[in-house]
Amino acid sequence: MLCYKKNYATAVIYSLLLLLLASGCTLQKMTRLAKKQHITVQPNPLVANGQLVEFEVKASMPPQIVKDGYRYKLDLYYEYGEQQREQVGALNFEFGEFLYENGWPTITKQFSFPYSPKKNKGTLYVQGMAIKKETDDVKYSEPKAIATGLNTTPLLMVRNNEILFIPDSYAKEADQPAQLTFYFEEDNAKLRSHLGSNLSVLDQYIADNVATQEVTVTASQSPDEAGGMAQKRLEALEKYYLSKAEALNYNNKKISLKKLPVKDTWAQVTEKIKASALPKAQVQEALTIVNSNTSDKEKDAALHKTAAYEYLQLYVYPGLRYGGVTINYNRNQKADYELYLLAKQIAEEKAPADVLTEQELQHAATLTPLLAEKKQIYEAAVKTTNKWPAYHNLGKVYVEMARKEYRPKAKQALLAKAIHNLTYAGFRNPTAPVYYSLASAYHVRGDKLEALQYYDYAIKLGGNPDELKRIFADKAALEIEIGQFDDAIESLKYAGNTYQTQMNLGLSYLLKENYEGAREFYNKALELQPNDALANYSLAIIAARTKNEAMLTTHLRQSIKADNNYTLKAIEDKEFDAYRSEQAYKDAFRP
Template structure:
């Protein structure tokens, strides 16, 4: 069996060399063996592994027994999509296979020779630009904390019932029910999208929230506080739709076309019908209409403030468990955390705020602390553990205050940890909440970076249409087009990125890769020279990059290193 396998088995991997995408190296491996290797008393298996340096990472095993393979061209064949995690130290390695012939009776094993089937790794898909930066609540929080707390509930189309999957958000209201204050003033403002059929949907949505809160007061509140709830409904006309449309991330031409329809003298029915014929409608249907099917709740409190010195001293005592937590409110405790530059001290203050108040700003800022600590830690396992804690706290902040900023922060934390599906979900949540245009562009830009990392280049290009004309947008458009082998389009976007950020090393290096792929040695040479001049780290990267393998001995490549 071993001799037959070594002579006649065929194993191929695509792509070759392997390519890194985000956190993973994905590839297809096809193995075909002679039919005589399929026997009742013996088993033939093929081990697939990646070898780099002195390390070996096992990936999969193909088992050539009935039920495990199909016949192609009359021979047993297994084809699977495989992957393994990417780390920089795996850049230079080999995808290897080794066969095993096993005697099913006595367990005796014979091995084939090791065989290389692919080299690795092309890292061009990693030449993207991400932001993923989010910060603490601004230092002006002391003043802003006096403003009403606001949070929104979303309803399904044409529905007024509170959705069953909002359990964690409804806990927000439960926490306000339990607040030990003399009085509460609550305003509920509901709306509906103009495409919905019911004429009183907004009023009924506001009533649903009011009924829920009053029932909880009867069940959970023992303080006898006075509760004043006022409800209002926004008309289901086109004014709100127009406001959201003007603040959207739509390209200017599509936005202008939709605004022109809404500003015309047609009837509302005709306007809504006209919108369906525009290129902007898919965005409106996915991101704007759902943002109008809401009921927002506003809680208003008045609380006195201590001096910064008193806040800091008391907060430190609370964090050290030398003073009772109720000596400071949540707002006071978390504001005290802004008075120290030390992350370790901030963490203690916010942890104390979480324990004593259980409110969203403390959770959010504690999440930011852990995210900042993760950014400064270069140990992979420690970094992941810190991001776990960041996500835990940001999730609780999102339950209590589901705003675009909080959800973008949560998406960014998931993105940095490599949980792409969760990150994508929260990017979409943040978009649907309808933030201002600059925030929308930032969210779409990072969402597109994620889509590039998971190989969804068409989706990335679609997202980047709403991301503005920034350096990040043009760099990632250039990369998306290059990975789709549209090199002319890629070069155009990289040129624009260099207009926005002259002498950028990454942009010039990307241009050099285009030169290598299109056999344009002049572009290759110029791009490498400018990249290395801007950042000498690209010299080592170019020397190891498989993109330039065909040019190692050419003058155009060697001249780039004569600085």
């Protein structure tokens, strides 16, 4: 019996050893098979675009790599600097995760990782892992480099994204009337309480504790709407104000409401076209039709046939579907030192909020250069007034704080707060400058689709020509970042003849590989800013791509001469890899 037990125990141990050896052999066999893998990366080298490096990996494995009880996994990571490693993602060759292509299990997947300049010199690796599911035993394959370095040429766009404080006009406008604008949907006179609504702000004005209120309402419509729509909007505003005032009037203030005549549609179209970003020829063509002695229907039909009509539909007509309310107040002014001290006390909850008006709080914030103090005062203004300038300027402060923040998570948190406040400013005052600020905050944060949406919305609201040109210019920069080069070129038609416009047209054509066109625009940029380092550097890239050695030497030398930071950039740039040993490249670094 004892002998039997010994033999049984030996058999069990032997069986386990066989299982382990079989498992090890299977894992080893899978890693050997994986050496036949086919892996491609697009683009290669990787390309930095905006705040991300985005690319596609396609991996095909031998069919035998798929086994019951086992799985094969490819880990992707990017290695840069002094052994810094960033995990990028993984490809799992399990059923449901791959498709067969020519009989081989194949996965095509998009990946991305955050961009920073320190990652310019790095390598994307893939490392295989054969795994037994039951025991989690693992056999690793040797890491394989599949892409080296980053091409940063798409980052050479010029952006502005300057969010401005709402101009401080306290001294000038303390006694001026408050003006609120309400936008309506097409062929609709219903006041909206969602995006773009000023209703909550209007309610606060109605409830303000003042002796008298003189109120004026007006309205408008676009040419493509049914007749009488503006009048319906005027009546809707009048009805809302009077009914709400009756419900909220606790102190028997005197209210007088005046209705202005409905605004002339074609006169407003004329103003909007003159203030648009349309090319001069299209402006003239449209104005000729608008000011002709034809019927409304004939004018609208004629505009349909113009090159400007799409712009009118997108960016002019929506801004004509509005109603306006003007409320006249009279208030006394306090001295600056008194305003500052009272604002600090309100911010610290040492004084009641109603000791200062909205305009007084806004002005007090301009009296300190410290962002932390501005933030406190604007926060108090938001809390006590709930009005759009406070939200907008608090958002501006958060953006400025984010620009100075070097910690990524803290920076993102500050930008999230900026976006929150700028969104509320947009709800209360839907105008082109406010939505440009919101779009810029999203752009700075790297939220590209949201930024594009709000650039577009800002343009639709309309504004003065300079404002619209700024918006179109930064919208184009974003379109370059997301690879929509044709859209960027279209947007830049309305961005004016500025340095930013010429530089971004040059980059758009460069990335479309139209090097002759790109060269023309970069030379125009140099006419506006002679000896500009970035324009010369971009021309050096064109020279490298077109194998023009004399041009490469000239422009790379001028770029480095204008800004020595381009020395290191040129040394690391993948665009010049083919020229490292060439005399034309070496000559560029000589004085």
